[in-house]
Amino acid sequence: MDIEQSSRQSIALPNLVEMVTASTRYLGALSDLTDDDVRAPSLLPGWTRGHVITHLARNADGLCRLLHWAETGEVQFMYDSAEQRDADIEAGAGRSAHDLRVDASASAGRFLQAINELDVRHEDNPVARRPGDASFPAREIPTHRLVELQVHHADLGIGYTPEHWPAGFCDVLLSLVVPDRAAGPSMLLRATDGAGLWQYGEAGDGPTVEGRACDLAWWAIGRGDGSGLTSSSGELPALSRWR
Structure with missing residues (x-):
């Protein structure tokens, strides 16, 4: 299903159009992957590309559960448990490139429906x-799906990097991370290629970290080594991986 088939009310949801664009780009990137490609390591420690692709498929299904909750009032979290989530990813990671593509496309279609x-x-x-x-x-569910698609597409390590992220997406991601970094370390992030400012942790504490928005966003979610960033303290705070 493409965006033209979506209803007027759905198109008004924040970041829906951007999410559909990101989904189309991601699915297209899977088209040429071989069995050897999907069994190769991703940029995430301990995960092959098959793990990442399976995770994104189960993420789409999990977000469908949230939509069912919103529609019916029946509480359904994304996964029955953290253990079940991990088991489902592990069970699907070793499939062929063809089977992974079929699952990726079908789950994306279910989510858009x-x-x-x-x-x-x-x-x-x-x-x-x-x-x-x-x-x-x-109404924010499309934004959450957009973040998963953009971040994990880059995690595949197949040529799509944070440098390809639209500037608007970097703003969305850095803002979404703020509450999850509330416990610190404290710092102020300042984009050098725009007007973006993001306070993590307690205001007034910690260094100011500067760089391009895409580099800030990649580092803020615990990826990379902070290349391209500078800190007023001379040292970047240590961050754990986000989600």
């Missing part, structure tokens, strides 16, 4: 990724 069916009256209904997580309105 579910978004298309989200009633405007339910767009503000709160959902949460996991028990205990902060809730967010269902």
Whole structure:
């Protein structure tokens, strides 16, 4: 299903068009991968490309569960448990490139269909990724899918990098990370290729870290070594991987 088939109300959802574009780009990038390619390591420690592709497929299905929750009021978190999530990824990671592509395309289609069916009256209904997580309105689900697609497409290590991310997406990602970094380390992130400022942790504490928005975003989610960034303290704070 393409964006032209989506309803008027769905097109108004934040970042829906950007998400569909990112999904189309990602699925297209899988088309030439061989069995050897998908069994090769990704940029994520311990994960092959097959793990990443399987994770994105199960992420689409998990977000469909959140949409069902928003529509019906029946509480359904993205996964039955963290253990089941990990087991599903492991079980699917070793499949052939063809089978991974089929799963990626089918799950993306199911997600877009579910978004298309989200009633405007339910767009503000709160959902949460996991028990205990902060809730967010269902209208933000396309943004969460966009983030997964853009970040994990880069994680595949097949030529799509943070430098290819649109500037607007870097702003979205850096803002989305803010509450998850509330416990620190404290720092102010400043984009040198725009006007973006993001406070992580306590205001007034910690260094100012500067660089291109794409480099800041990649580093803020715990990827890379901070190449291209500078810190007012002379040293970048240590960050764990985000999600």
